[in-house]
């Protein structure tokens with residue numbers, strides 16, 4: 379591992395190996411179903427990678443492909459059938475969905491016990507109130523990366539840039555549960571740069587290419603870049619200006635190869651947790 383660079387691929391590979399070892403000891407095979415609607419190319423890559431990783435870990439995994447023209451009612455009927463299927467422990471509906479389908483309605487229809495994305499309001503509420511539940515994969519992966527980088531979280535000043543239901547809010551809740559002092563900042567925050575400079579842990583999840591500049595980083599901070607932004611030339615960059623930020627950060631995640639691989643590893647972790655909770 380390059381000093382200061384948090385190798386998400388390596389941490390994810392270790393986690394996937396631990397999960398595979400755990401699955402091998404179970405008296406049942408955890409089942410995962412990923413539902414993809416339409417043909418968004420990036421979603422195609424992510425869904426394929428999820429399926430491969432799940433099968434490699436010994437899960438019973440399959441993708442349900444629905445056409446671009448699928449209606450909300452058809453998707454809800456698919457979710458209902460998966461809710462009722464005893465062989466299925468985890469259900470994930472890949473986002474984004476086509477415009478004719480209201481994502482919130484579909485996510486609310488997933489059985490919270492099978493909601494391996496952790497997006498259902500029941501699981502979000504459990505996380506917010508410190509109860510056990512399924513936790514969204516990307517923020518969960520970030521907590522694993524902080525542990526791997528040996529970044530102390532308890533008592534640390536953590537700043538989360540972004541307030542989405544999928545990353546920003548659950549990220550803040552997890553950091554708070556780990557006793558960090560947490561600030562959420564966003565596009566309407568006054569003087570974002572000064573707020574970020576206060577961070578000992580900075581998590582950028584805003585979806586704007588290289589928005590976080592090198593001089594927003596305090597010397598010795600741990601910087602976690604959740605952004606995956608595709609440039610017109612086909613390259614990928616995060617939300618942080620990596621080259622500049624790494625000069626100041628004690629530890630930083632690259633893009634690609636940082637948080638992304640952890641999202642998939644944590645999906646497997648959630649599926650196994652859901653299976654154990656459901657099947658005893």
Ligand SMILES: Nc1nc2c(c(=O)[nH]1)N[C@@H](CN(C=O)c1ccc(C(=O)N[C@@H](CCC(=O)O)C(=O)O)cc1)CN2
Nearest residue numbers: 424471472473474495515634635636637638639641642
């Ligand atoms: N239902 C969900 N939909 C989406 C989620 C999610 O967690 N649940 N997150 C993203 C997409 N995503 C997983 O679904 C995801 C994105 C990126 C990666 C990843 O490993 N990225 C690589 C780069 C890959 C590339 O070249 O494009 C990396 O960062 O190294 C994994 C999963 C939106 N939808």
